[in-house]
Amino acid sequence: MKNKSGRPRKSALNEAAAGNKNGRRRQNLKATRNEAAASNASEDRLSKLPNDLLLNILERVDTLDAIRTCILSKQLLKLPTMLSRFYLTFSRKQVFRTNRAVAHVADNILSTRSPKVTISELKIRFVLLPDVSLTIGRFVARAMATQKVGTAEFEIVTKKRHDLCSSDDLLQFGKQLNDLFGACPRAFAGLTSLWLQNMRFEHDQLVEIEVDQGKFERVELICLPKLQRLTYDNWFSSEDPLYFGFVPQLSKLSLVKTGIRSDKTLELSQLLANVPSIGDLCLDFGSEKIWILPECPKLLKPALNKLQHVNLEHLPEGCDLAWTMFILEAAPSLKELCITVWDHWCIMITNKELRKKYCFCEKADVKWKPYALISSTRIWLSSPSTGSNPTAILCDTLGVLWNMRLI
Known part of the structure; x- marks a missing residue:
């Protein structure tokens, strides 16, 4: 509709403007949906990779990081039990916070994995604490007895730094290691490398x-x-x-x-x-x-x-x-x-x-x-x-x- 001057009425202009806005909204919504679909497709690409390639990627990072990655997809959840390399290592601060998590995660993985898959490398760093250390020693001993293990390494740290250790502390830590060795001789018999600190032994x-x-x-x-x-x-x-x-x-x-x-x-x-x-x-x-x-x-x-x-x-x-x-x-x-x-x-x-x-x-x-x-x-x-x-x-x-x- 036009007025006497030949120009469109305001109501017509408003309707046209509203139509343009609705059109833009529909376009923006469609673009957003397309981006979301593309994003989902991109995220899903990881789970669509062959297992051999996924395992090759996961074995290049710390085992806990690999497990966190596998939680993101149902397709990846089965992969931790198929890993052939295990690296459970942390900085000193992380070790004290996650010592029990190390034992729990490693026990779950090693006890549920297929014995047909060889463990080519096993490296575990943990704090020498009687209860947790015993758990780690037992599941490693079980893995040594039931599965093929290539190289195996323990890196055992103490709850005190060297500069804070007394002579009694060094003897105590040495005794704790001897107790662990006595309780899990198969675990230590299968080790190819052992890293220790702050210990004194009497023999x-x-x-x-x-x-x-x-x-x-x-x-x-x-x-x-x-x-x-x-x-x-x-x-x-x-x-x-x-x-x-x-x-x-x-x-x-x-x-x-x-x-x-x-x-x-x-x-x-x-x-x-x-x-x-x-x-x-x-x-x-x-x-x-x-x-x-x-x-x-x-x-x-x-x-x-x-x-x-x-x-x-x-x-x-x-x-x-x-x-x-x-x-x-x-x-x-x-x-x-x-x-x-x-x-x-x-x-x-x-x-x-x-x-x-x-x-x-x-x-x-x-x-x-x-x-x-x-x-x-x-x-x-x-x-x-x-x-x-x-x-x-x-x-x-x-x-x-x-x-x-x-x-």
């Missing part, structure tokens, strides 16, 4: 100790009256890796270390100050840095007074063997010294960038000031890298000195 019947890849600041053997043999393979400490207290029967010591620049050079006179009965000593240098300091025989003699057999293994090629002579002077009872010089390419890192990154030394040798020899002995020298069959040369002290150009 007066222990005869032999072997520590492999020990990430300890220091292992203190305070009172082990029957200990006879000790092996420590690759420690990770900038200090002396061992402290010996009362170990009157310790006669065989084997130390293996691939040394880098930051490693401390050990002094046997200090390390073995309380070990007067060492008769067999093996030092393996992994074809890298020499981490033993040649010392004055007068200082070292009390520690090596009963030493009869010495093996110096995997000395780097090109190493000046003169430094080894300090052992001859300090060990009057020595019967045999076996030295293996070998750049073992299978165990060495040869890439220059990696050697620089991990602080390997370019020059691994040490220097020694010759002293007058006080004994003679027989020495085996071998160099496996010179041929497929290692060559052993038996010679007396004068012959060795001649080969080393000392006389």
Whole structure:
């Protein structure tokens, strides 16, 4: 409708405006619905992926995060029991809050999963608390007995930090671990790695100790009256890796270390100050840095007074063997010294960038000031890298000195 001037009436304009608004509203509503549908379709894409691909994704995150993800979809709920890798690890603050949750979740998953699915990796970090620790130990022991398990690791932390622990606390934590071990021996028997902190143990019947890849600041053997043999393979400490207290029967010591620049050079006179009965000593240098300091025989003699057999293994090629002579002077009872010089390419890192990154030394040798020899002995020298069959040369002290150009 138009008025006399030819213009549309106001009522017609209002109706048209209302119509446009309704049209826009319908368009906006339709667009919103389309966006919601697209969003739902996008969210549903995850559950539509093949199980193998979903498991590959879920096994790359912590197991609890994977479980939280599976709760979002019915299609995903069955996947936690199909996981082959379990990582139940948290920061210290999270561990204290979720220690029971770790036990509950892990128990539910491992008890309902199919034994036909191999557990390739199992890593659990928990606080050493008697009730919860026992629950974790039992379900892991059950998994070890009923299922195939590849690598398994416990990382056990204590309720107190090291700087807050008293001597009584350390003994208590050690006792709690012993109790857990006694209650769940199968769980510990199947472990391939065990990480501990803040514990002290008493075991007066222990005869032999072997520590492999020990990430300890220091292992203190305070009172082990029957200990006879000790092996420590690759420690990770900038200090002396061992402290010996009362170990009157310790006669065989084997130390293996691939040394880098930051490693401390050990002094046997200090390390073995309380070990007067060492008769067999093996030092393996992994074809890298020499981490033993040649010392004055007068200082070292009390520690090596009963030493009869010495093996110096995997000395780097090109190493000046003169430094080894300090052992001859300090060990009057020595019967045999076996030295293996070998750049073992299978165990060495040869890439220059990696050697620089991990602080390997370019020059691994040490220097020694010759002293007058006080004994003679027989020495085996071998160099496996010179041929497929290692060559052993038996010679007396004068012959060795001649080969080393000392006389």
